[in-house]
Amino acid sequence: MFVLGVDPGLTRCGYCVLRVSRHKTEAVALGVLRTDPASPVPVRLAELWADIRQLLNEFSPQAVAIERVLFQTNVRTAMSVAQASGIVMAEAASRGMAVVEYSPNQVKDAVAGYGGADKEQVQQMVQVLLKLDAPPRPADAADAAAIALTHVAFTAGLQFAAVRGAST
Amino acid sequence: MFVLGVDPGLTRCGYCVLRVSRHKTEAVALGVLRTDPASPVPVRLAELWADIRQLLNEFSPQAVAIERVLFQTNVRTAMSVAQASGIVMAEAASRGMAVVEYSPNQVKDAVAGYGGADKEQVQQMVQVLLKLDAPPRPADAADAAAIALTHVAFTAGLQFAAVRGAST
Secondary structure, three states: OEEEEEEOOOOEEEEEEEEEOOOOEEEEEEEEEEOOOOOOHHHHHHHHHHHHHHHHHHHOOOEEEEEOOOOOOOHHHHHHHHHHHHHHHHHHHHOOOEEEEEOHHHHHHHHHOOOOOOHHHHHHHHHHHOOOOOOOOOHHHHHHHHHHHHHHHHHHOOOHHHHHHHHO | OEEEEEEOOOOEEEEEEEEEOOOOEEEEEEEEEEOOOOOOHHHHHHHHHHHHHHHHHHHOOOEEEEEOOOOOOOHHHHHHHHHHHHHHHHHHHHOOOEEEEEOHHHHHHHHHOOOOOOHHHHHHHHHHHOOOOOOOOOHHHHHHHHHHHHHHHHHHOOOHHHHHHHHO
């Protein structure tokens, strides 16, 4: 089973595809979709949309987990994040895929064991859980991996905090 | 030539298709696309997207004019408006259609003659300009018509204020 995690954004949209089996969860695709800030917004949205379609075509994930868009200080950024998330959700839902939103605190709680975890702690846990040589870069890719892992945790009733305890 | 005007929204998305010829501008489609607030957001976005595709398939507008999403007091509403606008812009841009955003003040200025016009004045001008028996209802449809008329005005260098002066 594949799960796609998305950290929505227009300049950088993080993505992570996890292959989840009974005994193993591994990242089979991890990275960032970028669009040129100098291009008009509608063109950038269309480009992001094409990239998302390609990811969904390639992996046909059973579920798409996406970070819930919250109010941000920078309204312009919040708007473009909302536009990007709308495209991902609409495309996945039209294909009949499950789309689940998680708040930043849910992600921190599921992956690092408590809602107050900082970004570095989350990234280190992503590295540990996916057995990577280093935390994924850029940060948006790591965030997308954390969101996908959150979905796996919620679905399986896993407690990654216990895993963390075992690894430290 | 057809112009599609869109007042983006998830619960009610206003639309208006104008047929623009050298001597006449008329509304050939005018209404509201609705989604059920009780459904999950991704499903609603997918439904809106299907409706937008159908409109674009039917009329192949040369341009899509859409109200620019500004900060609103209700953050949740602003987010869903941004998500809806993202879908419309991405779909139109993927088809190579021109997508133009107009601010509420630009619309008031173009249609009613000044940026401080109230909603009723804009709706009355829509009625006059499109020779309708009454202002379009619901208001979202009238707003979409105003946005489409704004694009016509900007494109043609028209001054609807002068038309208003002549008609009163």
